[in-house]
Amino acid sequence: MQKVDLDSMSIEDLAQLRDQATEKLAEKVATRQRELAAEMERLSAYGKMVKAPAPKKETKDLKDVKEALKPEPQAVKAA
Secondary structure, eight states, X not given: OOOOOGGGSOHHXXXXXXXXXXXXXXXXXXXXXXXXXXXHHHHGGGOOOOOOOOOOOOOOOHXXXXXXXXXXXXXXXXX
């Protein structure tokens, strides 16, 4: 990979480089996603994947939420 002197580049050139890098990165990510999807498809032949259940969220009463959001009273320093 060739080294680029970013300090000597104009703003327009830097913006173009950023756009090219973003485009290339998006292409590589899409390619890798397709590869992983194909691998998952092959692995699914060995058995159905079991997804762990999401942890249950604790529900709170509105009163509890309001109480938790109250600011703590500030201690007053004696002079």
